[in-house]
Amino acid sequence: xxxxxxxxESVPHFEFYFDDDDTGRMRLTTPFSDLRLTTRPQxxxxxxxxxTSNILPCLPLxxxxxxxxxxxxLSILNSPELSSGSSPFTTSVTSxxxxxASLPGYTSFSKPVSTFLEFSIPQxxxxxxxxxxxxxxxxxxxxxxxxxxxxxxxxxxxSPYLTISSSYIGGFFYYNxxxxxSWFLKSPYHSSGEHYCGLFQLSTQIKKSKNQNxxxxxxxxxxxxxxxxxxxxxxxxxxxxxKHTEFFSQIFCNPYDQLLTSSEKILTPGLQLKTxxxxxxxxxxxxxxxxxxxxxxxxxxxxxxxxxxxxxxxLKVNAGLQFSTEKTTQSxxxxxxxxxxxxxxxSPPQDLNCPHFFRQLLRTF
Numbered sequence: 549x550x551x552x553x554x555x556x557e558s559v560p561h562f563e564f565y566f567d568d569d570d571t572g573r574m575r576l577t578t579p580f581s582d583l584r585l586t587t588r589p590q591x592x593x594x595x596x597x598x599x600t601s602n603i604l605p606c607l608p609l610x611x612x613x614x615x616x617x618x619x620x621x622l623s624i625l626n627s628p629e630l631s632s633g634s635s636p637f638t639t640s641v642t643s644x645x646x647x648x649a650s651l652p653g654y655t656s657f658s659k660p661v662s663t664f665l666e667f668s669i670p671q672x673x674x675x676x677x678x679x680x681x682x683x684x685x686x687x688x689x690x691x692x693x694x695x696x697x698x699x700x701x702x703x704x705x706x707s708p709y710l711t712i713s714s715s716y717i718g719g720f721f722y723y724n725x726x727x728x729x730s731w732f733l734k735s736p737y738h739s740s741g742e743h744y745c746g747l748f749q750l751s752t753q754i755k756k757s758k759n760q761n762x763x764x765x766x767x768x769x770x771x772x773x774x775x776x777x778x779x780x781x782x783x784x785x786x787x788x789x790x791k792h793t794e795f796f797s798q799i800f801c802n803p804y805d806q807l808l809t810s811s812e813k814i815l816t817p818g819l820q821l822k823t824x825x826x827x828x829x830x831x832x833x834x835x836x837x838x839x840x841x842x843x844x845x846x847x848x849x850x851x852x853x854x855x856x857x858x859x860x861x862x863l864k865v866n867a868g869l870q871f872s873t874e875k876t877t878q879s880x881x882x883x884x885x886x887x888x889x890x891x892x893x894x895s896p897p898q899d900l901n902c903p904h905f906f907r908q909l910l911r912t913f
Contacts, residue, residue, distance in 0.1 A: 561577045563575040569588070572586070581599070593614065609666070614661060619650070621648075621715060622698075625717055627811065628767065633864075644713045647687055662690070668683040685697070713750075714750045720742045721742060743771065745771050748768055760789070781800070786798070795823075798822040822852075841873065879910050884904065
């Protein structure tokens with residue numbers, strides 16, 4: 549029973565779980581904290597978070613520690629390339645993000661112990677005292693020699709419809725040496741060390757109404773090579789949304805060979821292009837037939853990577869239909885994989901090999 553003036557959110561909540569696989573999980577949540585512990589034979593993880601947003605909403609501060617999973621802007625820094633994907637119903641358009649960290653679940657045991665801090669100055673909508681909403685995040689991890697830091701800033705609106713925002717993330721990340729037992733190396737040898745990796749995003753959003761929105765996000769990332777020089781990559785994402793439609797287009801450019809990212813992913817030189825279209829609307833005929841609201845979604849997208857050092861250029865096209873109700877979702881999608889062929893890496897594509905088709909029928913409840 550709740551006391552006078554108390555809400556369900558203000559009452560501490562305790563969870564305990566144990567199964568036949570000897571997995572035990574405990575979680576304690578309060579209005580200002582979240583504590584978790586999971587154990588399995590030879591494995592365990594823990595997470596603890598303390599936040600002031602419910603106590604000091606004008607000055608929110610979050611502290612997390614444990615086997616954290618970092619993401620947000622770090623995911624783009626680790627892997628900035630476009631996703632070819634196989635679903636015609638999703639878009640991978642990005643918007644300015646900050647570094648994020650989540651507490652471990654009861655099935656994740658591979659993350660090292662790290663600490664995450666988040667401090668923000670929100671805009672006071674009642675008085676407008678803070679014209680520059682700011683969010684600053686810092687992550688202390690063994691993957692980097694210094695704390696990884698991100699900063700997000702929203703500029704004062706130039707008009708009621710226009711919003712400009714930006715974000716940055718950067719740090720010095722460790723990498724292993726490039727060695728092999730082979731007689732021939734695909735890339736020059738380098739010893740282990742650390743290198744600077746940073747990513748900057750600038751976004752413009754025009755929103756005339758709830759159903760009319762245009763987003764343009766420009767991305768550039770800087771990676772220090774193990775050999776001492778710096779490499780720049782570029783990416784742009786655009787999306788136009790209306791009440792029933794979404795159109796998106798993306799481009800990514802990397803002119804460097806053997807570019808090493810913050811997650812030690814190696815990128816090859818190439819120009820990537822992706823564009824797609826989504827249509828969604830209530831289906832009146834299907835709703836009448838099934839006596840329940842039915843929504844129709846149709847989508848298609850195409851992805852192309854133009855390799856700058858190879859004569860083959862991957863091409864992928866996806867298309868599909870999806871019907872969803874309150875209880876079920878059914879979708880049919882078709883994907884086609886092919887390669888554009890050039891006589892040499894510097895010549896334009898002149899041929900198309902035989903595409904491979906894949907069909908997928910899914911039903912979820």
